[in-house]
Amino acid sequence: MTDPRSNAPGTVEIQRPEVDPDAEAQGIRERDYVVIAWDDPVNLMPYVTHVFQQVFGWTHEKAQRHMLEVHEQGRSALVRESFEMAEHHVHALQKYSINATIEPGNP
Amino acid sequence: MRLLGKDSEGTSWVLAEVERGLLVSILRTPHGPRHAPRLSRASPELQAAGAIELADELEGHRASTRARLLDFLEDAPTTGTVEGDGPGRLLRLAPADLEMFLQVLNEVRLGAWERLGCPNPPEPPDDLSTEAPEFRSWFELVVASRIQGFLLSAAFPA
Numbered sequence: 397m398t399d400p401r402s403n404a405p406g407t408v409e410i411q412r413p414e415v416d417p418d419a420e421a422q423g424i425r426e427r428d429y430v431v432i433a434w435d436d437p438v439n440l441m442p443y444v445t446h447v448f449q450q451v452f453g454w455t456h457e458k459a460q461r462h463m464l465e466v467h468e469q470g471r472s473a474l475v476r477e478s479f480e481m482a483e484h485h486v487h488a489l490q491k492y493s494i495n496a497t498i499e500p501g502n503p
Numbered sequence: 504m505r506l507l508g509k510d511s512e513g514t515s516w517v518l519a520e521v522e523r524g525l526l527v528s529i530l531r532t533p534h535g536p537r538h539a540p541r542l543s544r545a546s547p548e549l550q551a552a553g554a555i556e557l558a559d560e561l562e563g564h565r566a567s568t569r570a571r572l573l574d575f576l577e578d579a580p581t582t583g584t585v586e587g588d589g590p591g592r593l594l595r596l597a598p599a600d601l602e603m604f605l606q607v608l609n610e611v612r613l614g615a616w617e618r619l620g621c622p623n624p625p626e627p628p629d630d631l632s633t634e635a636p637e638f639r640s641w642f643e644l645v646v647a648s649r650i651q652g653f654l655l656s657a658a659f660p661a
Contacts, residue, residue, distance in 0.1 A: 437623040438616045442655045490540045493609050499545040
């Protein structure tokens with residue numbers, strides 16, 4: 397018995413699925429939102445470091461690096477991800493009273 | 504406030520009665536809602552896309568964590584003595600409760616700071632009078648900052 401879809405015994409022709417180039421690009425765009433943390437004069441620096449560790453599971457060193465970037469440059473891009481995940485992280489940061497927003501990665 | 508010990512299940516402190524009283528006092532002070540957060544600064548379209556009213560959610564979160572912490576402080580058992588301050592209260596916080604404590608203290612700090620007009624830097628003037636109308640807000644900001652800094656350095660040393 398041979399596979400009726402094959403051209404020769406023992407071979408199976410697999411049809412390549414059609415890939416919509418727009419859909420492929422959409423997959424990239426879906427991960428293309430950036431969570432930004434903004435500087436403020438009131439949150440304590442160790443607190444901001446601690447919050448980054450809690451929300452993103454980062455090491456103390458990585459969290460502190462981003463905290464210092466916020467402090468010295470006014471903002472830090474924390475993570476790049478889908479809109480839903482970015483929104484989730486912004487909510488988490490705002491529950492800790494960290495000033496955070498979402499920006500499109502490639503506006 | 505003295506660190507007693509820390510293990511995988513939590514961290515313990517002894518609070519002087521006066522410290523506990525200060526905390527209860529600032530937590531009981533009614534506060535209006537803080538400014539509404541924004542999802543995006545870059546794009547009104549993105550803000551609209553989120554279509555989520557964060558303000559109510561955050562105010563509910565703030566109120567519930569504040570109430571839970573007040574329960575904690577009011578039920579804290581008496582223990583030993585705190586040097587120079589007489590009997591103390593044992594405060595044992597599981598990791599999740601410590602997070603809540605830190606959030607509440609930060610809420611107190613930020614609420615006071617906003618009522619003061621968002622001063623930068625957030626430090627009281629040298630000539631601040633105890634009779635000044637803004638004294639209470641400065642008091643809350645300073646007390647909450649000291650306790651928050653103490654908790655962070657004791658429980659999460661770098």
